[in-house]
Amino acid sequence: MDRNEIIKIFAENVRAERARKRLSQETLAEKADITPEYLARIEKEKYSPSLVVIVKLAAALGVGVDKLIPTEKILL
Numbered sequence: 001m002d003r004n005e006i007i008k009i010f011a012e013n014v015r016a017e018r019a020r021k022r023l024s025q026e027t028l029a030e031k032a033d034i035t036p037e038y039l040a041r042i043e044k045e046k047y048s049p050s051l052v053v054i055v056k057l058a059a060a061l062g063v064g065v066d067k068l069i070p071t072e073k074i075l076l
Contacts, residue, residue, distance in 0.1 A: 003048070006069070010054070011045045013068045017061045018043075031060035 018028050025043070029036040033056060041047040042057075049057070058065045 004045075007045050007048050010049075010069055011043050013070075014039075014057060014061075015043050017063060017067065021061060023061075028057070028060055032056040 018025070021028075023031075025039050026036045029039040032039070032053070034053060038047065038053075039057075042049050042053075054065060054068065058068055061068075
């Protein structure tokens with residue numbers, strides 16, 4: 001699996017989990033201590049977030065990192 005596919009899966013999972021929790025981008029960004037613009041770029045697959053941001057997003061969504069990046073889809 002290449003870099004772009006991993007970024008795509010992550011973005012899709014963040015969007016889906018945010019929708020399930022009925023959170024706006026602004027609310028999730030505030031909870032994760034990032035800007036709404038940064039979150040929007042992550043969800044649009046424009047940015048590859050750092051490990052710290054991935055953990056912050058997972059915590060803000062109340063899920064484990066594995067919910068946002070399922071390892072079974074990434075393993076080579």
